Amino acid sequence: MSLPDRTRRLDRMKAIALGCLLGAIALLVLSHVMGRQGIWGWVGAFAEAATIGALADWFAVVALFRHPLGLPIPHTAIIPRNKLRIADALADFLVDNFLAREQLLQRLDAWNPARQLGEFLGEPERLNGLSKQLQGWAAESLKSLDSPLIEREVLGLVHRQLLAWDAAGTAARLTRALTAGQHHQRLLNAGLSQIAGWLDKPEVRGFITEKMVAMARREFPKLTWLTDKLDYTDALGEALSTKLANAIVDEVQLVLSDADHPLRHRYAAEAERLLVKLEEDPDFQAKVDGWKREFVDSQLVQEYARDLWQRLRQWLHDDLAGDDSRTFTHFRAYAERLGRRLREDPVWQEAANAQMRIAAEHLADQIRMVAPAYIRQTVESWDTTEMVDEIERAVGRDLQFIRLNGTLIGGLAGLILYGLFHLPWSQWFG
Known part of the structure; x- marks a missing residue:
């Protein structure tokens, strides 16, 4: 593919990702206009979290290649700032994992692992056996979550993540x-x-x-x-x-x-x-952070988090203990669809084999002695700007899907959190 074509494809995906961000913001505003009542409460929760997810992933993707908005934020412009480290890491990685792989890859291609997996998942008895084994393993693993120590660790992790959350920064981005x-x-x-x-x-x-x-x-x-x-x-x-x-x-x-x-x-x-x-105001940012800490440290929030964790754990325990587990009913249905795709769809089969091929490449261990120095010299000789632009043209289009996924996954997370606070869970768990 020519350079102009790759540039156009990258620009098109950037525009699509930006459109999703603007769409999430528009939904957020519309939900507020509609009073966030009824279905609009769900729409608002989705849009709010989707906006945050889209902005966060935009920052993450841009920070790989340059300073977001031209601001010299620490730990951004990662690729140009770490050109020499990338050269060393790339040399070591290629030598250790890719250079001596022909025989392994030939055998892997001949075996067609995606087709084999599809055939395995297409046999009901074997799939049911796998499902029961996984269900039993999950049920046994879940027992360890009954420990007060695990509960403290999980709740402590959530608590630490909330305390580490930059509430003022989030509020600033939403306000802007x-x-x-x-x-x-x-x-x-x-x-x-x-x-x-x-x-x-x-x-x-x-x-x-x-x-x-x-x-x-x-x-x-x-x-x-x-x-x-x-x-x-x-x-x-x-x-x-x-x-x-x-x-x-x-x-x-x-x-x-x-x-x-x-x-x-x-x-x-x-x-x-x-x-x-x-x-810009450190004192006000500290005040916002203090409000956040008061909320997170409040007895009500901690008791609710503990109750929610116990209810979720009990629900999983009851579900995994039954023969009609909803969790593994969904797992079997998905595995059946995946197996059918891998057997019948050449595109899926090719994609899965490609991923397995990459995994197999990591197993290669023969080293060519001249490769490390050659790779380092080649990368170090590249013009930094041209290198960054070329890498972005090569993978930037795929990275835009991270922004799209961040928007969608953020929105779904918002729906889940909204549901946790608004759905009548007591009727489901109680």
């Missing part, structure tokens, strides 16, 4: 994503519309009336004594609450209809000020 496309103004519109609709409800106005009357009786007992005598206190409270609600609704409508309203400018300024503090 929202403000970059004026999405924060749409969120303001949605919030103001919710307030206006809420104040229009009779029960809300009645609640405001009750609070105003109660406050008046407490603060102005003599005045309310007189109005009570005139049987006018409740009517006066209702009139005042109506005027207050109408005034707020009118002001809200004014803000919604005026894109240049002063409140919008103050709101945008506060958002920008918050973003600057999140990105």
Whole structure:
């Protein structure tokens, strides 16, 4: 494939990955606009986590080849900064794993391991036997999780990961994503519309009336004594609450209809000020981190995590103990599909054999004595910029799938976490 063709393919995949990121952000904004109620709560959870996953994997992929956004962030531009180390590592790796492999690869190609695996998975008795063995092994392994020590280690690992999470950085990235496309103004519109609709409800106005009357009786007992005598206190409270609600609704409508309203400018300024503090103010970042630590260290969160771990462990224990294990029912179904693909689909068979071939290459152990020096000299002679560009053209397109997978897997993780907090687990486990 020519150089222009590889460049175009890389640019096209970058555009697709960027489109997925923008799509996740759009879904996130839409879910907030819709109030994140019902299905929109799930959509919002997916979009929120997908956005974070997409941004994180974008950073990881870019950091291989250059400084993200041109910023000299430590441990980025990994390939150009480690050219000599890459040369040494590449030489050692190729010599140790690839150079003497012809005989092994010839035998592997003749055996066609993908086809053999497909035939094995296509025999129901052998597949059921494998499934039962794996289920028994999993059930035995699960018993070790009953140990309080394991529970402490697992919960401790989760706790440490949460403490290590850069909450301020995440908040800054989300805030920048929202403000970059004026999405924060749409969120303001949605919030103001919710307030206006809420104040229009009779029960809300009645609640405001009750609070105003109660406050008046407490603060102005003599005045309310007189109005009570005139049987006018409740009517006066209702009139005042109506005027207050109408005034707020009118002001809200004014803000919604005026894109240049002063409140919008103050709101945008506060958002920008918050973003600057999140990105540049160490004291505020420390404060955000403190809030995160208070939440993570709270007794409620720790008890919930412990209860969740115990429920999950019990569910797995009950599932693996039965003959109709849902986990291994899914495993058998997947294994059957995989076996059918490996037997009938040449593309799948070729891909699987290619992967097994790579694994076999790692077993080769003969060394050609002149190879290490030749590889080091060749890599060291390359122009760094040209080397990075060539590597990116060679593998960058595939790396964009990491960004796509990060978006999808992040979104799925968001759905799972949202489900853990919102689904009626007690009915399932209890």
